[in-house]
Amino acid sequence: MINFLFLVTLLIYLAASIFQTLSLAISSRSEAVVIRPTIERIAFWGTGIGFAFLSLFITLWWLTQGHFPMTHWTDSTAFFAWAITLIYLIIVRLTHLRALGSFVMPVAFIAILISYSFATHTAALPKPLQNYWLLAHTTLIFLAYAAFIAAFGFGLMYLMTERKIRRKTDALLDNLLPSLGTSDGLGYRCTILGVILLTMGVIVGSLWTQYIRDVPWRWLDAKVISTLVTWFIYVAQIGLRQFWGWHGRRAAYTAIIGFVAVLCTYVGVDLFLDSMHTYR
Amino acid sequence: MNQIVSIGTSHHVAPIEFREKLAFSEAQIVESLQHFRESDQVQEAVILSTCNRVEVYAVANAVRNAEAAAKILAEFLSHYHQISAESLKKWTYLHHNLETIRHLFRVTTSLDSMVVGESQILGQVKAAYDASREASGVGTILNRLFTKAFSVGKRIRSETTIAAGAVSISYAAVELAKKIFNTLEGKTVAIVGAGEMSELTAKHLVANGVSNVIVANRTYERAVKIAEKFNGTPVAYDSDLGFLIDADIVISSTDAPDYLIKRRPLADIMRKRKHRYMFLIDIAVPRDIEPDVSKIDHAFLYNIDDLEAVVASNLKDRQQEATRAEQIVTEEAKRFYDQLQIFQVNPTIKALHQQFREIADTELQACVYKTTLSDQQEAAIASMTQAIVKKLLHHPMQNLRCAVNDGDADHGQYVQALQELFALDVTDDNSDM
Structure with missing residues (x-):
């Protein structure tokens, strides 16, 4: 059923x-x-x-x-x-x-x-993991991933629109995709949302390990490191945008790089590296 | 039978010299409608008079055929505007019934306009219709016809894209700007040099939300003069392009022989403005903006050829759409015409039914009065008379409706024959439809 x-x-x-x-x-x-x-x-x-x-x-x-x-x-x-x-x-x-x-x-x-x-x-699921910490931690992380994937979508939309505008003749023939400014702005908002959610998710995760004493917090856990790299990519993007005007095309490329990082964190680490986060 | 006819002239068939002779002022329209009402030859009329066309739509019911109705209109125009019958014949077109309907639909949907897809004509037709309604020149048929024309116009606009896409360079620039910027509000346009085209484009941009205008010119006085028109800021041109730091849209049209806006200084400016988008429009020949500028991130350059290509592709698209719109118009006109025919025979059908039913009822009452019948028997006889009436009328009505639906021109004669043979009193009151 x-x-x-x-x-x-x-x-x-x-x-x-x-x-x-x-x-x-x-x-x-x-x-x-x-x-x-x-x-x-x-x-x-x-x-x-x-x-x-x-x-x-x-x-x-x-x-x-x-x-x-x-x-x-x-x-x-x-x-x-x-x-x-x-x-x-x-x-x-x-x-x-x-x-x-x-x-x-x-x-x-x-x-x-x-x-x-x-x-x-x-x-x-091991008994010590059966609690609301798991729910909160994973929900936050996955919503963060989803926000980053939306940002990735807006990045692709931006690049497609830009290509059309540069190709000139058919620039106006299609009105499905929004303006460059709109794609870029929404992508940025999704990125910020993603960073906030991811930060919260990581904080909840680390508090969780404090809470259950018998699972030691390991900084060298592959998933933790990979997540921090992903986090850093997005935070860097926000910073560069604020201070050096890294928006538009560069932001779109960063959103794609970020997407790859998210996939690596989510899938790659599990397949190739050992981690306490591994899905069986 | 009612005949719907139209006579008219437009930019397709007549030069301006003729069109202006045929044109009606507002007062003349009222006067003419009054004339029609009094003459009793024409029951309903709408007069459309714009700079591209003059058309009279009319319904006449006291005539033998559409040709006769059209002749009344032609004679009226010839007399009213003192135009010879020959030139009228040469420069005008006449339409009858289905063709009139189709023509009005084509006009209203702008398929007959100089630029297919233009939106002005719909408003003009509406105004003509309203004017005629105020002067009580419109009756049931034209009322239905024009209401339908407006809804066909609406359908064409939603189902085709004949009205989409800019077909002038200045509008193409506005649409492109909208593809780049989230909103034009708060944006700044810089006009470099002067020229009709650049000022027109700037005007459209301002109308679409652009809030600041900068005018740069080699001679400052000239800049001041143009800036006044836009309530803008005049600036002096300098080769470092410092005046472009706040410009989101740049329109350049100077007669300078060399590039004024070059890649290197512009790249510096772009860095200084934190790479905010810049849309550059070069409508000068020879060009003002170095083509390599488009290699700078977030700088989008369109020259006059690019804009013309955009317009051409939009026009081509409209043309393709026009074919589809024509099909819709033809189909709608046919459907409306058929409905109108049925609508016109309906009063006769109704009157005939009523007459038969009344006869049956009277006879039934007489019969019931004379005899003593049980309720059950009375009910049986009543339903029998109803059935007889229905069956008697079945074939004539079916054949009449078929004749109408097949577009059989004879159905008018059928209707007339029915009315005369059965002495039907058919009032032309169609208000229940």
């Missing part, structure tokens, strides 16, 4: 990602006015329904596990996708910029796909 629900969620996310990408692929203005509204509507409703299904799945999974599911890749990637969609939906609510979905929804879909491929796996 729960597996079937998950399969449905997966398929809805697949459809939503395809339609989100399609809406971006439409480049001529006449197509844009005729079919894009339909495609966008399907994509957006798909996203909303997918999100509802995913929330339901996570809740049911939580209930069957008896604790906040964050032990295995299944749990973590599903939650990752959930966080990405949540941040995306909030941004759409605030800015009406659905185009962002074309960049973040495929990421969410891939996360769910990974999750689904591990779907039957569960792992026992």
Whole structure:
């Protein structure tokens, strides 16, 4: 039953990602006015329904596990996708910029796909970790990741728009993507949000180790170091922007580098290095 | 039957010398509508008179056919404006019924305009319609026709992009600026040199939110003079480009033989302004801005050719869209015409039904009065009479509706025959429709 629900969620996310990408692929203005509204509507409703299904799945999974599911890749990637969609939906609510979905929804879909491929796996969570610290710590971190992925999406939007403006002839033919200033500004806000959430997540994580005495805080933990590198990249970006005018194109590139850092922290460390954070 | 006709002239068929002779002033429109009302030849009329076209739309019902109705309009114009019948014939077009509807839809949706997609004409048609309504020149049919024309206009605007995309250089510049900046509010435009085009572009930018204007010129007096027009700040030109430090948009159109804005000094300026976006528009020939400037981060350079290419691609796009819009117009005109036909035979159908039903009711009452019937029997007879009425009318009505739907021109004669044969009193009151 729960597996079937998950399969449905997966398929809805697949459809939503395809339609989100399609809406971006439409480049001529006449197509844009005729079919894009339909495609966008399907994509957006798909996203909303997918999100509802995913929330339901996570809740049911939580209930069957008896604790906040964050032990295995299944749990973590599903939650990752959930966080990405949540941040995306909030941004759409605030800015009406659905185009962002074309960049973040495929990421969410891939996360769910990974999750689904591990779907039957569960792992026992050690007793000392079963508490609200885990919930707070991981939620904050994943929302931070999601905000960074949104910033990455805005970065790509910026670069696409800039390329169009420099190519000149078709600069005005498409009105899907917002102005350079808008992409840049929203990307920056997402970055700030991400940094705040990540900082809070790290603080909660370190307090947590203080709280449970028998898990010693290890500075040399691969995940901790990698997270701090990621944190530093984004903080540096904010600083450079404030003091040297590093916005626009440079900010877009930094958002992409940051995205790679996030992926390395999230996936890479687990696969190649040993860490107390490893998902089994 | 009602005939919808129009006579008109436009920039497509007639030179300005003729159009101005045919033009109506507001007072003349009122006077003409009054004339129509009194003459009793034309029941409804709308007169549209703009600088590009003069058109009269009318409904006449006391005529044999559309040609006769059109003749009334032609004679009126010829008489009113003292124009010979020959030149009227040469420079005007006549439309009947379906063609009139299609023409009005094309006019309202700007498909017949000089620049396809322009928005002015819709307002002009609305004004003409309102003027006629105030002068009680509009009845049921033109009321429906014009209301439909406006909704077709709306549909075309939402389903096609004939009105999208700048088709002039100055508007293209504004749209490009909007692609770069989050908002134009609070932005500063610098005009370097002088010229009609640059001032027009600056004017559009200001109208779209740009708040500061800087005017740079080699001669300071000249700068002061232009700055006055925009309530702007005059500055003296210097080759270090220091005056550009606050400029978000630069419009350059000097007659200088060499580049005025070069890459190296501009790169310094960009650094000083913390790489805030700068949109540079070079409309001078020979060019004022070194092309390499576009290699600077966040500096976007468009020269006159680039802008013209943008405009050309927008025009091409509008042209493609116009084909689609034409299809919609044709389809809507046909549908409206069919509805109108049904709408016009409806009173006759209604009257015929009513007559039959009344006869049946009277006879039923007489029958019930004479005999003693149980309630059940009475009900049975009542429903039988209703069924007979329905069945008797079934074929004639179906065939009449078919004739209307097939666009059969004879249906007018059918209607007339029905009215005469059954002595129907059909008032032209269509208010229930």
